[in-house]
Amino acid sequence: MKTIGILGGGQLARMLIESSCRYDFTFRVLSKEPMSPAGKLTRFEIIGDWDDEKALEEFSSGCDVITLENEFIDFNAIKFLEEKGNYIAPGSNVVRSIQDKLLQKETLKNTGVPVADFTRIDSVSDIKDFASLHGYPVILKSRTMGYDGKGNLKINSDAEVNNAFKQLSKRGELLAEKYIDFVLELAVQCSRSTNGELIIYPVVETIQKDHICHIVKASRDRFHYLRETVSDLCKTITEKLGYVGTMGIELFLLPNSELLVNELAPRVHNSGHYTIEGCKTSQFENHIRAILGYKLGDVELTVNSAVMINILGETDSTADYKGLDELVKMQNTYCHIYGKQLSKPGRKMGHITVTGENLENVTANAIEARAKLTI
Amino acid sequence: MKTIGILGGGQLARMLIESSCRYDFTFRVLSKEPMSPAGKLTRFEIIGDWDDEKALEEFSSGCDVITLENEFIDFNAIKFLEEKGNYIAPGSNVVRSIQDKLLQKETLKNTGVPVADFTRIDSVSDIKDFASLHGYPVILKSRTMGYDGKGNLKINSDAEVNNAFKQLSKRGELLAEKYIDFVLELAVQCSRSTNGELIIYPVVETIQKDHICHIVKASRDRFHYLRETVSDLCKTITEKLGYVGTMGIELFLLPNSELLVNELAPRVHNSGHYTIEGCKTSQFENHIRAILGYKLGDVELTVNSAVMINILGETDSTADYKGLDELVKMQNTYCHIYGKQLSKPGRKMGHITVTGENLENVTANAIEARAKLTI
Numbered sequence: 202m203k204t205i206g207i208l209g210g211g212q213l214a215r216m217l218i219e220s221s222c223r224y225d226f227t228f229r230v231l232s233k234e235p236m237s238p239a240g241k242l243t244r245f246e247i248i249g250d251w252d253d254e255k256a257l258e259e260f261s262s263g264c265d266v267i268t269l270e271n272e273f274i275d276f277n278a279i280k281f282l283e284e285k286g287n288y289i290a291p292g293s294n295v296v297r298s299i300q301d302k303l304l305q306k307e308t309l310k311n312t313g314v315p316v317a318d319f320t321r322i323d324s325v326s327d328i329k330d331f332a333s334l335h336g337y338p339v340i341l342k343s344r345t346m347g348y349d350g351k352g353n354l355k356i357n358s359d360a361e362v363n364n365a366f367k368q369l370s371k372r373g374e375l376l377a378e379k380y381i382d383f384v385l386e387l388a389v390q391c392s393r394s395t396n397g398e399l400i401i402y403p404v405v406e407t408i409q410k411d412h413i414c415h416i417v418k419a420s421r422d423r424f425h426y427l428r429e430t431v432s433d434l435c436k437t438i439t440e441k442l443g444y445v446g447t448m449g450i451e452l453f454l455l456p457n458s459e460l461l462v463n464e465l466a467p468r469v470h471n472s473g474h475y476t477i478e479g480c481k482t483s484q485f486e487n488h489i490r491a492i493l494g495y496k497l498g499d500v501e502l503t504v505n506s507a508v509m510i511n512i513l514g515e516t517d518s519t520a521d522y523k524g525l526d527e528l529v530k531m532q533n534t535y536c537h538i539y540g541k542q543l544s545k546p547g548r549k550m551g552h553i554t555v556t557g558e559n560l561e562n563v564t565a566n567a568i569e570a571r572a573k574l575t576i
Numbered sequence: 577m578k579t580i581g582i583l584g585g586g587q588l589a590r591m592l593i594e595s596s597c598r599y600d601f602t603f604r605v606l607s608k609e610p611m612s613p614a615g616k617l618t619r620f621e622i623i624g625d626w627d628d629e630k631a632l633e634e635f636s637s638g639c640d641v642i643t644l645e646n647e648f649i650d651f652n653a654i655k656f657l658e659e660k661g662n663y664i665a666p667g668s669n670v671v672r673s674i675q676d677k678l679l680q681k682e683t684l685k686n687t688g689v690p691v692a693d694f695t696r697i698d699s700v701s702d703i704k705d706f707a708s709l710h711g712y713p714v715i716l717k718s719r720t721m722g723y724d725g726k727g728n729l730k731i732n733s734d735a736e737v738n739n740a741f742k743q744l745s746k747r748g749e750l751l752a753e754k755y756i757d758f759v760l761e762l763a764v765q766c767s768r769s770t771n772g773e774l775i776i777y778p779v780v781e782t783i784q785k786d787h788i789c790h791i792v793k794a795s796r797d798r799f800h801y802l803r804e805t806v807s808d809l810c811k812t813i814t815e816k817l818g819y820v821g822t823m824g825i826e827l828f829l830l831p832n833s834e835l836l837v838n839e840l841a842p843r844v845h846n847s848g849h850y851t852i853e854g855c856k857t858s859q860f861e862n863h864i865r866a867i868l869g870y871k872l873g874d875v876e877l878t879v880n881s882a883v884m885i886n887i888l889g890e891t892d893s894t895a896d897y898k899g900l901d902e903l904v905k906m907q908n909t910y911c912h913i914y915g916k917q918l919s920k921p922g923r924k925m926g927h928i929t930v931t932g933e934n935l936e937n938v939t940a941n942a943i944e945a946r947a948k949l950t951i
Contacts, residue, residue, distance in 0.1 A: 202598065202897060202900075202913065202915075219594075219597050219598060222594050222597070222617060223910070223911070223912040223913065224912075224913055225596060225613075225616070225913040225914065225915035227616075236619070238600075240619075241600070241602075241618075241619060242597060242617055242618075243617075244611070244614075244615075244616060244619070246707075271585070326935075352655050402863060413599040439667055481908075491903065493901075494901070495901050495904050496901070496904050498904070499907060518710075522577060522600075525577075525599065525870075525872070526868075526869070526870050528868050529865065530871040530875070536598070536599065536795065537598040537599075538577065538598065538600040539600065540577075540600035
């Protein structure tokens with residue numbers, strides 16, 4: 202059976218392994234720390250950082266294909282592995298043009314994909330110029346390494362520009378985007394195989410709390426009217442990039458029912474965790490199928506509604522989950538615990554998916570389920 | 577999170593781990609050989625035999641509960657672990673009264689559970705006496721260590737008695753049973769928790785080939801008329817034994833629609849593999865829940881029909897699976913590969929479950945799917 206390498210040992214790598222352990226693929230995981238969430242499920246956890254060439258070589262040894270769970274990985278590490286003759290999906294060029302948010306936006310815009318107005322920012326006056334053209338608020342963003350609201354600042358007036366620039370430019374280069382007054386934040390996952398086959402998951406609503414994904418709501422037919430537009434977007438984006446694997450696409454739904462692409466993630470995505478219990482084939486299994494060049498699995502919802510709620514750390518402490526015995530009493534409720542040793546405020550420690558008929562009830566059940574668990 | 581020990585590292589242990597890896601329990605596996613099917617999915621595979629007290633102690637260290645995947649384990653190994661203060665489910669007394677088929681039949685009979693007529697056999701004349709009372713054919717069986725037809729012989733006449741006795745008595749003590757001319761072979765799994773909660777899976781048809789489980793057919797409402805009888809049987813048997821965990825019960829359906837219990841398995845069972853994709857909660861997850869004292873999950877079928885077909889080894893060779901890429905093209909078809917390094921004739925190397933509406937079509941699809949895979 203095939204050997205699959207995953208750069209990173211977090212929960213996304215873990216769920217990739219879980220999704221296809223019935224196939225007896227061998228998984229090799231490169232993790233900075235031992236006993237990572239994914240490393241617990243394989244005998245081949247190689248400890249090392251992305252710039253450690255020896256670790257990269259040990260990790261990649263015998264892999265039929267290598268993939269990643271994190272777009273922050275240094276693009277040079279991927280390139281290094283490619284130059285050694287490894288097949289990596291998605292590849293270094295794709296990751297590079299996504300991990301740099303300015304490059305990502307330019308790629309999208311050049312392909313005709315609708316995005317918010319944006320510009321490169323090198324100085325305070327660049328921000329003010331952009332605002333005078335598009336108005337406030339402006340979102341100032343780090344070009345790289347931003348996630349869960351880190352590396353993003355909302356600027357409401359000229360008075361806030363200096364401070365924001367000073368704060369964020371410490372993190373590296375910047376871009377600015379027009380603030381979008383969206384009706385809803387949506388997301389979609391799609392998987393594209395080495396042979397070009399593309400499947401598109403249902404469009405879901407995502408609800409953020411403190412800029413971190415909090416709840417994802419999937420419901421049959423709810424965004425059916427967006428289906429064609431979203432399909433075209435997925436096709437355009439993945440073909441333009443020559444993308445292979447599952448991709449997460451964050452969208453803004455505008456008052457006029459049009460869509461803007463907010464951000465791409467070149468990997469399985471938190472907004473698609475509901476697919477494990479909610480869809481015929483999960484985003485994780487289809488990622489594995491895609492990078493192996495296998496036929497992709499059906500992705501329709503098997504339930505009317507599926508709601509995912511994240512389990513986020515609340516304090517700096519050793520993770521100590523309590524309440525699972527109470528949680529399993531709830532029907533159609535699926536708890537995933539990632540196995541991280543340390544909890545931190547906002548850290549993704551697990552998630553719960555609840556399935557059922559009525560979206561409102563299912564959402565209420567998900568919130569109730571979450572409350573049963575303490576970390 | 578809890579630490580669970582499994583005595584044995586085969587496919588049943590593997591599927592126990594798969595069924596609950598989203599909970600991040602720690603699994604410790606005792607296996608005779610390294611890189612066992614289950615050992616591939618945990619960092620804690622202890623190598624040793626059941627009579628190796630040092631290995632048993634190392635294995636059991638830190639376990640909250642210990643279970644087993646094989647009823648042939650020496651009852652003394654379980655007792656040894658119990659005496660060291662470990663909680664084992666099912667416990668040594670239960671395993672003892674099931675692994676000895678004579679004791680098992682006596683226990684069942686004494687509890688009022690219908691079984692075929694049987695007797696203890698110490699000599700050739702015991703067999704002839706039994707036959708003169710009940711008629712031929714007679715099934716001669718080893719009291720222990722019989723499986724997949726090994727340790728069983730069908731005797732059709734007095735002329736065959738000597739040979740059969742000579743052959744089987746090499747394996748140890750014997751019993752004889754009246755040959756049952758059944759209409760169908762059926763099976764059912766049930767799970768009973770430490771707190772006495774009992775859930776009963778649907779009754780399924782099992783089809784053997786060369787005495788090895790070949791196909792299992794589950795279909796909604798098909799054996800509904802047996803539901804009450806089977807529930808009573810499960811309740812009687814598990815309560816009498818004080819059983820904890822999932823149990824497999826093999827049944828004979830007689831021409832008059834009555835049932836006889838053929839054999840018990842004190843563990844998850846091949847006839848219940850279809851529950852992974854066919855039921856709301858698999859026999860594996862409910863086994864884990866049961867031994868932890870958690871609420872058991874719903875067991876109803878989520879599909880109209882589910883058919884499981886075993887992937888059996890054909891020759892003595894290194895296992896080399898081919899055709900998975902073709903197999904995944906089939907819809908509603910779920911392939912499980914156990915990860916055994918060596919294939920042998922009749923060895924269980926994997927299984928495929930197909931789900932769908934019409935039982936006949938689903939069965940045909942399962943057979944078609946099996947044909948796509950070579951080992």
